[in-house]
Amino acid sequence: MPHSTKKELILGVMVGTAGISLLALWYHKIRKTRITMNLPKFLSLGKKFNSLTLQDETHSEQGASAVFQRRQLQILEKLNELLTNMEELKEEIRFLKETIPKLEEYLQDELGGKVTVHKISPQHRARKKRPTTAPSAATNNSSEEAESEGGYITANTDTEEQSFPVAKAFNTHVEELKLDVLLQKVDRLRINEANKEESFELLCDHKEKFSEEIEFLWRLARAYGDMYKLSTNTQEKKHYANIGKTLGERAITRAPMNGHCHLWYAVLCGYVSEFEGLQNKINCGHLFKEHLEKAIQLLPEEPFLYYLKGRYCYNVSKLSWIEKKMAATLFGEIPSSTVHEALHNFLKAEELQPGYSVSNYMFVAKCYVDLEESQDAWKFCNLALLLPIVTKEDKESHKEVKKIISSLKRQKVHRKSRDNTENVKPKNEANYKD
Structure with missing residues (x-):
């Protein structure tokens, strides 16, 4: 044949x-x-x-x-x-x-005898960028982790921080940094979306040395949240969210008056809720609100907090009857918020830092559309289009802004057509006046 x-x-x-x-x-x-x-x-x-x-x-x-x-x-x-x-x-x-x-x-x-390249995790991909210089360390590490069929690194232990670990083989050429120098470098790297993974790895490289330091701990939780956002694989996202939430919980237990600990614990509760059933999703939402309010009390000048609260208020205002009923059954009260409250928080973020983000402008525009204030909606859509697209969230928000603009244009055409129809005089009446 x-x-x-x-x-x-x-x-x-x-x-x-x-x-x-x-x-x-x-x-x-x-x-x-x-x-x-x-x-x-x-x-x-x-x-x-x-x-x-x-x-x-x-x-x-x-x-x-x-x-x-x-x-x-x-x-x-x-x-x-x-x-x-x-x-x-x-x-x-x-x-x-x-x-x-x-x-x-x-x-x-x-x-053709070719080898199919399996999809690999961001963690695994990052490790391949750097050459291994210590075979003995790599050999020891093999007992702690195994590679699945899809190419993802998984752990053989049950502790919450073992999956997708940073290979100790690459720590041999990493400079041991003092805590203050390390934190400054991590924060500087994280400013650029492309360097968030490197920031995460740098924290993991120093985890054993500084894991008891609060300023290190909440940044590590934040870094797991960054990896959640960067990952495209569902299992990886769930993994990063759960570990980050555990670290955040540890941080707020040790430093209950640190606003950053409450902030990132709240954020990671939101990420974890994406993989939960309705009951646990509402429970995570309850934790999100509680710790977000504490973070605002401790960090009243942080625009990110008001952006997050605005999103919470906006989502609650859109809850279905089933979700509200479920929340009432669990917590004895129906969660309530309004578009006006959401708008207030988005505008507060803009007040604290003008041009805060494309997403913030997009949600302000959405609120004004819901309130039928089209001129203000147009204004903030145009402001959103002027901002540069830096992150994946910026890109998605930019697309959403264009959809809002298209909807506003259709409404304008429809309104103009309706007005023209109402202003047309009946033919017999026009003849009578002539």
Whole structure:
């Protein structure tokens, strides 16, 4: 059989297998979703169960209230589980759509004897930039970490700081710095988005020496937050967020009056919430608000804090009924905020540092759109476009600003068309006046 025919046959089998796998995955997810949550049946069963149980609980009004709240929580968790499963299904389908067109390329690599390059983590990629000068250290380090099939570094220990560690082999040529010099260098490196990974590694290189120092500890927590933002892999992001949160919690325990400790603990609680269910997500949101308020009390001139509070207020103002009900069940109160409160905090950040960020201008514009103050929305959209794009967040906010501008333009055209329609006189009335 000719080589090309073999190639086409193999490719056809692989594509067919991928299609069958996709179909099976789709059926499994749909079936799982239906099993997990058939809402009408679930609610009807809940009503029957409620009617039977309440007959036995009429003697205790307080007990009935507790049972009712527990059932509300179960229903909300089921709804959240349904939404989570649908999001996972969409993500896996998107991944398959991206992978299937590349099957031929992978097949060519295999037939040509090429080695497929696996995706590697930012940590692993950074290590390859520097040559190893101490084979003995590298050998010792191999007992602590192992590389997974996808090329990610994972740990064989259970402590919170062991995964994706910085290889000790590269510490042999790193200059031992005094604490004040180290902190200055770390802060200077972090100003540039491209150097945040180097800043993180520098802190890890000195972790054993300065891990008890508060100024070092909150910066290390902040650096894990930076790595969360830089990473594109879900497992890595979750890893960095969890370690950073643990370090932040340790920092605020040791220095409860340090505003930076509260600031970065709050930020990392927000990052961790991205991987939690609805109940833990709301709990993380509660911690975020609590420690953000403490940080503002201790650092009243820090614009970043008001930007974060503005985002919190804006998100709370957009909460769904289910999320508000869940929060009320957990904490006894419904979280409340308004667009006006969010706008106040965004403008406070701008007052403290004019031109603070593209994101801050973007959220100010969003608030003015919600308040139907289009002229002010236009103003801050234009200011946002004047700022340079430095970070990934800047780039995303820049795109969002352009969407806001397009929406404002459509509203303007629609309003102008409506005004013209209202000003047109009826034909017979015009003839009568002539």
